[in-house]
Amino acid sequence: MTDNASPPGAIDALQWENRRFPPSAAFKNDTLAAGTFLYDEADADYQGFWARQSADLLDWAKEWHTICEWELPFAKWFVGGELNVSFNCLDRHVLGGRGDRVAFYWEGEPGDSRVVTYAELLDETQRFANVLKDLGVGKGDRVNIYLPMIPEAVVAMLACARIGAAHSVVFGGFSANSLRDRINDAEAKVLVTADGGFRRGDVFPLKPVADEALADTPSITGVVVVRRGGNEVEMEAGRDHWYHDLIGAADPVCVAEPMDSEQLLFLLYTSGTTGKPKGIMHTSGGYLTQVAFTHKYVFDLHPETDVFWCTADVGWITGHSYIVYGPLANGATQVMYEGVPNHPGNDRLWEIIEKYKVTLFYTAPTAIRTFMKWGAAEPEKHDLSSLRLLGSVGEPINPEAWMWYQEHIGGNSCPIVDTWWQTETGAIMISPLPGATTTKPGSATFPLPGIGAELVDEQGDRVEHGGGYLTLTRPWPSMLRGIWGDQERYRETYWSRFDGRYFAGDGAKLDSDGYLWLLGRVDDVMNVSGHRISTTEVESALVAHPAVAEAAVVGATDPTTGQAIIAYVTLRGGAAADEQELRAFVGEEIGHIAKPKTIYFTPDLPKTRSGKIMRRLLRDVAEGRNLGDTSTLADVNVVSELQRRAAETPPDD
Ligand code: PRX
Numbered sequence: 053m054t055d056n057a058s059p060p061g062a063i064d065a066l067q068w069e070n071r072r073f074p075p076s077a078a079f080k081n082d083t084l085a086a087g088t089f090l091y092d093e094a095d096a097d098y099q100g101f102w103a104r105q106s107a108d109l110l111d112w113a114k115e116w117h118t119i120c121e122w123e124l125p126f127a128k129w130f131v132g133g134e135l136n137v138s139f140n141c142l143d144r145h146v147l148g149g150r151g152d153r154v155a156f157y158w159e160g161e162p163g164d165s166r167v168v169t170y171a172e173l174l175d176e177t178q179r180f181a182n183v184l185k186d187l188g189v190g191k192g193d194r195v196n197i198y199l200p201m202i203p204e205a206v207v208a209m210l211a212c213a214r215i216g217a218a219h220s221v222v223f224g225g226f227s228a229n230s231l232r233d234r235i236n237d238a239e240a241k242v243l244v245t246a247d248g249g250f251r252r253g254d255v256f257p258l259k260p261v262a263d264e265a266l267a268d269t270p271s272i273t274g275v276v277v278v279r280r281g282g283n284e285v286e287m288e289a290g291r292d293h294w295y296h297d298l299i300g301a302a303d304p305v306c307v308a309e310p311m312d313s314e315q316l317l318f319l320l321y322t323s324g325t326t327g328k329p330k331g332i333m334h335t336s337g338g339y340l341t342q343v344a345f346t347h348k349y350v351f352d353l354h355p356e357t358d359v360f361w362c363t364a365d366v367g368w369i370t371g372h373s374y375i376v377y378g379p380l381a382n383g384a385t386q387v388m389y390e391g392v393p394n395h396p397g398n399d400r401l402w403e404i405i406e407k408y409k410v411t412l413f414y415t416a417p418t419a420i421r422t423f424m425k426w427g428a429a430e431p432e433k434h435d436l437s438s439l440r441l442l443g444s445v446g447e448p449i450n451p452e453a454w455m456w457y458q459e460h461i462g463g464n465s466c467p468i469v470d471t472w473w474q475t476e477t478g479a480i481m482i483s484p485l486p487g488a489t490t491t492k493p494g495s496a497t498f499p500l501p502g503i504g505a506e507l508v509d510e511q512g513d514r515v516e517h518g519g520g521y522l523t524l525t526r527p528w529p530s531m532l533r534g535i536w537g538d539q540e541r542y543r544e545t546y547w548s549r550f551d552g553r554y555f556a557g558d559g560a561k562l563d564s565d566g567y568l569w570l571l572g573r574v575d576d577v578m579n580v581s582g583h584r585i586s587t588t589e590v591e592s593a594l595v596a597h598p599a600v601a602e603a604a605v606v607g608a609t610d611p612t613t614g615q616a617i618i619a620y621v622t623l624r625g626g627a628a629a630d631e632q633e634l635r636a637f638v639g640e641e642i643g644h645i646a647k648p649k650t651i652y653f654t655p656d657l658p659k660t661r662s663g664k665i666m667r668r669l670l671r672d673v674a675e676g677r678n679l680g681d682t683s684t685l686a687d688v689n690v691v692s693e694l695q696r697r698a699a700e701t702p703p704d705d
Pocket of ligand 1: 476556
C-alpha cells in the first residue's frame with residue numbers, strides 16, 4: 053500500500069449487474085461438482101478437505117504426517133510427505149496404460165504441428181533430466197528457461213522437477229537486461245533457450261538476446277539451445293550446446309526420485325510496487341494439489357474426452373499452473389499454440405479450436421476485447437460447437453466482454469468461469485464451479501472450497517457489502533512460500549497491511565448476494581493486457597536514459613488492454629530525446645510489454661509540497677478527468693500545462 057493507493061470507494065465505478073446465468077440442465081447432467089458438497093466438506097474442516105484432495109489427486113511416495121504447519125506468514129503443507137512432481141505429471145499416466153494419450157496438440161505459428169503423447173513426453177523429459185545432470189545440475193540448483201511456446205519448454209520444466217532443481221522461466225518477450233537480472237538473482241547454473249521463435253510471421257531472436265545477458269551472468273556454466281527459429285546464432289564452445297545433440301546422446305532412463313513436499317519447484321519473477329521484481333517461490337506437494345484440484349473442478353475436466361486450451365504463455369503463472377502442472381497432473385489432453393492470434397488471419401484461434409475440437413477454452417479479457425474489435429464474423433467462419441466451457445483470467449472482465457464471449461464464442465451454451473488469482477496464490481482462488489454456481493457477467497463469484505477471502509476497509513474491519521480491500525484469511529496449499537532471498541520483503545509486502553491477513557493488492561466489491569466483483573489493483577502495479585508491470589520499474593528504466601531527469605508513470609484505463617502505460621518525463625537541461633527513442637529504451641531495459649503507449653514531455657512533474665509525485669492526479673490527466681482538489685500541489689501551473697498537452701494528443705496515439 054502506498055500513498056497513491058485509491059481507497060476502494062474511489063474505484064467504486066462499477067454498475068451492479070443483475071443478469072444471472074444458472075448452470076444449464078445439460079451441463080449439470082455430467083458435471084463433476086453439482087450442488088454444494090465440496091463447499092460443505094471444506095467448510096467443516098478446510099485442512100482435512102485439502103488433505104483428501106491431495107490423497108485423491110496425487111500419488112505420494114511417502115505419506116505426510118501434518119497437513120499444514122502455519123506460522124504466519126510461513127506455511128508448510130503436507131509436511132513429511134514425499135512425491136515427485138514429474139512422476140505425477142507423466143509416469144503414473146504411462147504406468148496406468150495411458151501412454152498413448154495425447155498430452156499436447158502443438159500448433160506452430162507458421163502452420164507446422166506436432167502431436168506429443170504422454171509416453172513421448174516422459175521419454176524426452178527423462179533424457180533431458182539426464183542432460184541437466186550431465187551439465188552439473190543437482191537437487192536444489194536453479195535452471196533458467198527462456199523459450200518460445202514449444203513443447204521443449206514443458207520438457208525442460210518437468211526435467212527440472214524430476215531431479216529437484218527449481219526452474220525460473222522468463223517470458224520470451226523480456227529483454228536481455230531483465231533476463232540477466234533474473235538469472236543473477238536466482239544464481240542459475242544452466243540456461244535453456246532457443247535460437248528464436250515465431251511471432252507475427254517473423255522469427256524473433258532469443259539466443260542473441262540471451263548472449264547479451266550471458267555477458268554478465270557468472271553463475272551460468274552451461275547453455276542449451278533448442279533449434280526452432282532457424283536463425284543464425286553464435287555458440288560458445290564449452291558452454292553452449294544444441295538441445296538435439298544432447299538429447300540424442302542422453303541416457304533414456306532417469307528414475308523419478310521422491311522429493312520432500314516442500315522442495316522448491318520453481319521461482320517466477322513478478323512485478324511489485326518497487327523497481328525490483330520479486331522471485332516468487334512455489335514448492336511441490338501443496339502447489340500440485342491445488343493446481344490439480346482447481347484444474348479438475350473449475351474446468352470440469354473429463355480427461356478422456358476433453359481437449360483443454362489455455363492461451364497463456366508458459367512464461368507466466370497461468371502457463372505454469374494451467375498448461376504444465378495442473379493439466380498434466382490430471383492427465384489432460386491440451387492444445388499448445390506458439391504464436392499470435394492474428395497470424396495469418398484474425399480467425400487463427402477459432403481455426404485451431406475447430407481443428408482440434410477444443411472443449412475447454414481459457415483466455416484473458418484483453419484478448420476477448422480484441423476479438424470483439426475484430427468482429428463476430430471471425431469466429432462465425434468456424435465450427436466452435438465442440439466448446440463446452442469458457443474461462444477468463446488476468447484482469448476484471450467487463451460485463452459486455454463477458455456477454456460477447458458467451459454469445460459469439462460459447463454459442464450461448466457454455467458456462468463462463470471468471471477465475472481470480474495471482475502469481476503468488478499459485479492457483480485459482482475465486483471462481484465459479486461451473487456445474488454449481490449461478491454466474492453474473494463480470495463477477496468472479498465466490499472463493500473456491502477451502503479458500504478464505506474477505507474484504508476489509510482501511511482499518512482492517514470486515515466489509516460485508518460494498519467496496520473494500522481483498523484479503524485472504526487462511527493459508528492455502530499453493531500459496532507462495534516467500535520471496536527468493538528476501539523473506540522480510542515477503543512479510544512486509546503481503547502480511548503487514550492488515551493484521552493476520554494476506555493482502556492481494558486488489559480492490560473488490562461484494563453485492564447483496566455475496567458475489568465478489570474484482571475492481572483492479574489499488575497499488576502502483578499496472579495491469580496491461582493481463583501482464584503485471586510496476587510503475588516504479590518503468591520509471592526506473594526511463595530515468596536510466598541519460599537524457600531523462602525525472603519520470604512518472606501511470607496506468608490509464610484503455611478499452612482494449614485494460615490499462616495503458618502513460619509516462620510523464622522531464623528531460624535534463626540541454627538534453628534531447630524523443631518519444632520513440634525512450635519507448636525503445638524501455639523495451640531494451642525491461643521488454644516490449646513495458647513500453648509506454650504515450651510519453652508526455654513536461655518541464656515539471658506535479659508534486660506535493662513534500663515532494664511526492666502525485667500519480668493519482670496524473671492518472672486523472674491521462675484519462676481526461678476533471679481534477680479534484682489540487683490544493684496540496686506545489687505548482688498548480690504544471691497540471692494545467694499537462695492537461696493542455698493531453699488534450700492535444702489524439703486518443704488512439
Ligand atoms: O489484479 C489481479 C489481476 O491480476 C493480478 C495478478 O496478476 P499475475 O500475478 O500476473 O497473475 C495473473 C494470472 C493469474 C491480480 O492481483 N487478476 C487476475 N485474475 C483476475 C484479476 N482481476 C480480476 N479478475 C480476475 N479474474
